Amino acid sequence: MNAQQAAWRARTLPPVEKLAGGLVSVPVPIPNNPLRYTLSYLIPGDDGLVVVDPGWDSDPGWAALLAGLAEAGATAADVTGVVLTHVHPDHHGLTARLRDASGAWVAMHPAERDSMLRDRDTAPSVALTGWLRDLHVPQTEINDLLGTFGSAVDEHFAPLADPDVMLGDGDLVPLTGRHIRAIWTPGHTPGHLCLLDTDAQVLLTGDHVLPRISPNIGLQLSGGDPLGDYLESLAKVTAYDDCEALPGHEYRFHGIAARAAELTTHHRDRCAEIVATVERLGAPGIWPLAAALSWSRPWSEIGPMKVAAVAETAAHVELLIKAGTLTRKQAADGTQRLLPG
Numbered sequence: 001m002n003a004q005q006a007a008w009r010a011r012t013l014p015p016v017e018k019l020a021g022g023l024v025s026v027p028v029p030i031p032n033n034p035l036r037y038t039l040s041y042l043i044p045g046d047d048g049l050v051v052v053d054p055g056w057d058s059d060p061g062w063a064a065l066l067a068g069l070a071e072a073g074a075t076a077a078d079v080t081g082v083v084l085t086h087v088h089p090d091h092h093g094l095t096a097r098l099r100d101a102s103g104a105w106v107a108m109h110p111a112e113r114d115s116m117l118r119d120r121d122t123a124p125s126v127a128l129t130g131w132l133r134d135l136h137v138p139q140t141e142i143n144d145l146l147g148t149f150g151s152a153v154d155e156h157f158a159p160l161a162d163p164d165v166m167l168g169d170g171d172l173v174p175l176t177g178r179h180i181r182a183i184w185t186p187g188h189t190p191g192h193l194c195l196l197d198t199d200a201q202v203l204l205t206g207d208h209v210l211p212r213i214s215p216n217i218g219l220q221l222s223g224g225d226p227l228g229d230y231l232e233s234l235a236k237v238t239a240y241d242d243c244e245a246l247p248g249h250e251y252r253f254h255g256i257a258a259r260a261a262e263l264t265t266h267h268r269d270r271c272a273e274i275v276a277t278v279e280r281l282g283a284p285g286i287w288p289l290a291a292a293l294s295w296s297r298p299w300s301e302i303g304p305m306k307v308a309a310v311a312e313t314a315a316h317v318e319l320l321i322k323a324g325t326l327t328r329k330q331a332a333d334g335t336q337r338l339l340p341g
Helices: 003-010 059-071 095-102 110-119 124-134 139-149 152-156 226-240 256-281 286-292 303-323
Strands: 024-029 037-045 048-052 079-083 105-108 180-184 193-197 202-206 244-247 326-330 336-340
Touching: 024 059, 037 059, 037 244, 079 095, 105 110, 124 139, 124 303, 139 303, 180 226, 202 226, 226 256, 226 303, 256 286, 256 303, 256 326, 256 336, 286 303, 286 336, 303 326
Parallel strands: 048 079, 079 105, 202 244
Antiparallel strands: 024 037, 037 048, 180 193, 193 202, 326 336
16 A cells, blocks of 8 residues: 555545656645545656646645645746646646746646636636526526535636646647656546656546546536546556556556446446436436436435536436437426436
């Protein structure tokens, strides 16, 4: 058991660790969140270093990142670039603060940039409300969910740092003396990236593959087929099974192919449960369907995470409709109902 895994089990913050190839992992805390921390990574080059996923924007998080840099013998001034696996605030939140302190460039996949620009058209809380209405979530439930989130929706999903560098599938991170290749793995977000360091034999997996939990794969505001994308991306990373996985949360691990197979089975089983539940309920909408599925806690105790649960249910439904296993029809009251294909 490595130190990260031991710390996760003990529910403590893991140490800053020097890893293969001179990489350094830095745990950046996420206040009041069961994930507890984001694992940020420092990659040294010949003329400075790159920070991958600086973490959640908070004063304790900033202090943790600076402490990690110090243990690596560096300061914020030594950071030449920031690479984002994706733009969720627990990964991208501190980017602007780090960029302002260092003058570093910021890199991400073009699809992440596009999602950031699109989501700026309306306030996050307004966009979320409209999206939930489109899924025919009852207005009382929407009010409840938005009331629980409060101002945090707009605060933490406010415009984050824009990119200077686009990293497409197969592109190299512009860091002199290193060979870090971007692997496009959409699903968790449209432009999610993994980062491959073949010299160190590590794959930075962001939220694409985690050792213990299943990343949320939810229908996004832009629609699409995120679960279909995710399953294809899982198959893609099995090619790197000889690498150690350095994830964005929990702890590093070996066995990428086996973990990808477990996650694929999980989603296939979930699809089967959804089909059986649709047949049992008889033409349900997304909201009653989500409420009837099995979750890690009873539906009444899920709280604001019902938003993620509904998004995940909708993503599975989209995949099943695309496959012809389910069909969608409009009911007399204007809601969308689901039927076996």
